[in-house]
Every structure is written in structure tokens, then in C-alpha cells.
Amino acid sequence: MRIRPMRPEDVPAAERLTALAYGTDRTDDWRRRWCDRIRHLLTTDPGGCWVADSDAAVVGVAVALRRDLLWVLSSYAVHLDHQHRGVGTALLDAAVGYGAGCLRGMLTSRPDHQALRRYRRAGFTLHPTMQLTGVVDRSAxxxxxxxxxxxxxxLDLVDSVDRRVRGATHRPDHAFVMAHSTLLVCDLLTGSGYAVVAECGVARLAATNRAVAQRLLWAGLARTTPGSPTNVRNLTSDQEWAIDVGLAAGLRLDLDAYLALRHMRPPAPYVPSTAFG
Ligand SMILES: CC(C)(COP(=O)(O)OP(=O)(O)OC[C@H]1O[C@@H](n2cnc3c(N)ncnc32)[C@H](O)[C@@H]1OP(=O)(O)O)[C@@H](O)C(=O)NCCC(=O)NCCS
Known part of the structure; x- marks a missing residue:
């Protein structure tokens, strides 16, 4: 087994492996989007994309990105048959190594006890998160x-808000994200912000104050397909402004997973995206 940089031809195997390890049954569309995202990150962050290779088969994957001085982990899994042998630790070391020189780190973790063990042992602080799910009550x-x-x-406005709220932009990802989602912006004398609305719900949101963040979340929820389930994920208790909007919109509040951070507090008002932090 060796840890080596990921190559474009590894992406389909990495997709299968992560779906199996996460226990998710991805639709064809979702699978395609997952592969597109990793190919995008192979272009922007080739030094952050690693695989574990055993007899020419991909048995593990770790994909990290660097945005300004923020390091983000986007995907991480080891094939079930190869776990508990040090592969995950070696992959995470390679991905974390790509963040050398970054001041801060961020990732959204599944509630997987083995992943949480790895993240805590790598020095991340684990913040439990909640999610809002359901069908928006349009009368509200x-x-x-x-x-x-x-x-x-x-996009300059988006970058300014991102820098202020989380200390780093998403600049290299704008084109990719906008091809798959709708960008909403709010630019008032009192504050600014933006939201990314995807098929699944409000996938990311940042604002310079809570009142602007709430406006954007309401506008994002209004854009979801009437009658279809939606979600807003990765909400630490710092995001009560979002929880209040979601509850007023008739969504239900449940436990989600964890936001793992290094050398930073949860940014607020901010809804982190699962893939790009
Ligand atoms: C999280 C995950 C990637 C960890 O992968 P893994 O290969 O099992 O991790 P490791 O083998 O490196 O670590 C597990 C333990 O085995 C130990 N280990 C066992 N044999 C070992 C060996 N030969 N060499 C080194 N370590 C060994 C490790 O030291 C570690 O113990 P520790 O926590 O006390 O340090 C894997 O469990 C996984 O894919 N989970 C499901 C997907 C998931 O949830 N991913 C996270 C998404 S956010």
C-alpha cells in the first residue's frame, strides 16, 4: 500500500469507495456531481488530493483545499476492507501536510466515531451541529x-463578505459552484451577505450581520421547490439566527454531525458548505 497523489483516472474509483464507506446510495446525477467536484479540486489543489493505492486499486482517498490561509478537508474515506491498518492516518497526514502554512482549518465531519477520532487526534476541535429539514411552509x-x-x-462582494466572516474567500470555486446553484446577494447600507441555493437547500450563507443573514435565509428558502424537502446543514449553536428562521418556516430541527475547526471559532453568521467549508 502506498499513499500517492490522486490522478484524474482515479476519480470514479474514489467516488465508489466514498459512497460505500459513507453508506450512501448516490443517484447517477449525484455521482456525476461528486466526480465533477473532485476533478475541479484536482485542478485547483492537485497537492491536496491523495489516494491510498494497494496493488493498483484505490483503497482510500483524502481531498483537501487551501483558500487563502484556510485549509479545508472536502472528502476522506478508506475502503472497509482496509480500515484499522493505519491507511486513514497516513492519508489524513498527507492532506493536512498540504495545509502547511495555513493559519486555520475547517471540515464538516459525518457522525462517524472513527473519523471523529482521527480529527480530534489531528488537533481539531469538534463542534456538534444541527440541521433544518422538511418542506417550507410557504404561508410563513x-x-x-x-x-x-x-x-x-x-463575486468581489462575496469575497469581501467571506474574508470578513471566515477569513478566506472561495474564489477558485465560484465558477464551479455557480454552475450548479443560484447565488443570492444582499448589499445594504447596514450590511452585506450572500447565499448559495442548491437543489438540496441553502448550501452556504455568509453575512456581515444576523439581520442580513436572516433575510438571505428567508429568500433562499423561498426559492426552494414548493412541496419538496429542503435542508440547511452544519449549524453550530452559534447560528441561532438560522435556527429561528428555519423553525418559523416550519422546518424541523435535528442533530446533524460535527464542524471540526483548528485555530478558529465557528464563523458567524455563517452556514458552512459540506464540500468547500
Ligand atoms: C475515518 C476513516 C477514514 C479512518 O480510516 P482507517 O484506515 O481505519 O484509520 P487508521 O487505520 O489510520 O486508524 C484507526 C486505528 O487503527 C490503528 N492501527 C491499526 N493498525 C495499524 C497499523 N498497522 N499501522 C498504523 N496504525 C494502525 C491506528 O493507530 C488507529 O488507532 P488510534 O486511533 O488509536 O491512533 C475510516 O474509518 C472511514 O473511511 N470511515 C467511514 C467514512 C467516513 O466517515 N469518513 C469521514 C468523512 S467526514
Missing amino acids: LPAVDGVRVGTAAD
Whole structure:
């Protein structure tokens, strides 16, 4: 077994392996999007993408990205038949090594006790998270002013908000994310912010104050397909502004998993995305 940089031809095997390790049954569309995301990260962060190779088969994967001085882990799994042999530790060491020089680290963890063990032992602080799920009660939607659909012309605003709220932009990921989701922006005298609305729900949101964040979340929930289930995930207790909106919109609140952070507090008001932090 050796740990080596991921190559584009490893992506389909990495997709299968992560689906098996996470126990998720991905649809064809989801599978395609997963592969597209990893190919995107292979382009932006080739030094952060690693596989464990055993007799020319991919048995483990770790994908990390660096945005300014923030390191983010995007995917991490070892094939069930190869776990408990040190493969996961070696992969995480390689991915963390890519973050050398970064001041902060962030990842969203599944509630997997073995993954949590690895993250804590690598020095991350584990913050339990909640999620809002369900069908939005459209009769509860308020009229929201000041929020509009964003374009490429708004990306400097997005970067400024990201820098202020979490200390790092998502700049290399904008084109990829916007191809798959809708950007909402709010730019008022009192504050600014943005939200990324994907098929599954509000996938990321940042704002310079809670009132703007709440406007954006209401606008994001209003854009979800009527009658279809939606979600807002990765909410630590710092995001009560989001929990209050979700409950008022008729969504239910449950435990989600963990936000694992190194050398930083949970950014707020902020909804981290699972894939890009
Ligand atoms: C999390 C995960 C990647 C860990 O992978 P793994 O290969 O089992 O991890 P390791 O083998 O390195 O570590 C497990 C333990 O085995 C030990 N170990 C056993 N044999 C070993 C050997 N020969 N060499 C080194 N370590 C060994 C490790 O020291 C470690 O113990 P420790 O926690 O006391 O240090 C794996 O459990 C997984 O894929 N989980 C499901 C997917 C998932 O949830 N991923 C996270 C997404 S957020």
C-alpha cells in the first residue's frame, strides 16, 4: 500500500469507495456531481488530493483545499476492507501536510466515531451541529426586500463578505459552484451577505450581520421547490439566527454531525458548505 497523489483516472474509483464507506446510495446525477467536484479540486489543489493505492486499486482517498490561509478537508474515506491498518492516518497526514502554512482549518465531519477520532487526534476541535429539514411552509414566508440573484459582477462582494466572516474567500470555486446553484446577494447600507441555493437547500450563507443573514435565509428558502424537502446543514449553536428562521418556516430541527475547526471559532453568521467549508 502506498499513499500517492490522486490522478484524474482515479476519480470514479474514489467516488465508489466514498459512497460505500459513507453508506450512501448516490443517484447517477449525484455521482456525476461528486466526480465533477473532485476533478475541479484536482485542478485547483492537485497537492491536496491523495489516494491510498494497494496493488493498483484505490483503497482510500483524502481531498483537501487551501483558500487563502484556510485549509479545508472536502472528502476522506478508506475502503472497509482496509480500515484499522493505519491507511486513514497516513492519508489524513498527507492532506493536512498540504495545509502547511495555513493559519486555520475547517471540515464538516459525518457522525462517524472513527473519523471523529482521527480529527480530534489531528488537533481539531469538534463542534456538534444541527440541521433544518422538511418542506417550507410557504404561508410563513415573509416579503423580503434587498435580496437579488447574483451574477459574476457580485463575486468581489462575496469575497469581501467571506474574508470578513471566515477569513478566506472561495474564489477558485465560484465558477464551479455557480454552475450548479443560484447565488443570492444582499448589499445594504447596514450590511452585506450572500447565499448559495442548491437543489438540496441553502448550501452556504455568509453575512456581515444576523439581520442580513436572516433575510438571505428567508429568500433562499423561498426559492426552494414548493412541496419538496429542503435542508440547511452544519449549524453550530452559534447560528441561532438560522435556527429561528428555519423553525418559523416550519422546518424541523435535528442533530446533524460535527464542524471540526483548528485555530478558529465557528464563523458567524455563517452556514458552512459540506464540500468547500
Ligand atoms: C475515518 C476513516 C477514514 C479512518 O480510516 P482507517 O484506515 O481505519 O484509520 P487508521 O487505520 O489510520 O486508524 C484507526 C486505528 O487503527 C490503528 N492501527 C491499526 N493498525 C495499524 C497499523 N498497522 N499501522 C498504523 N496504525 C494502525 C491506528 O493507530 C488507529 O488507532 P488510534 O486511533 O488509536 O491512533 C475510516 O474509518 C472511514 O473511511 N470511515 C467511514 C467514512 C467516513 O466517515 N469518513 C469521514 C468523512 S467526514
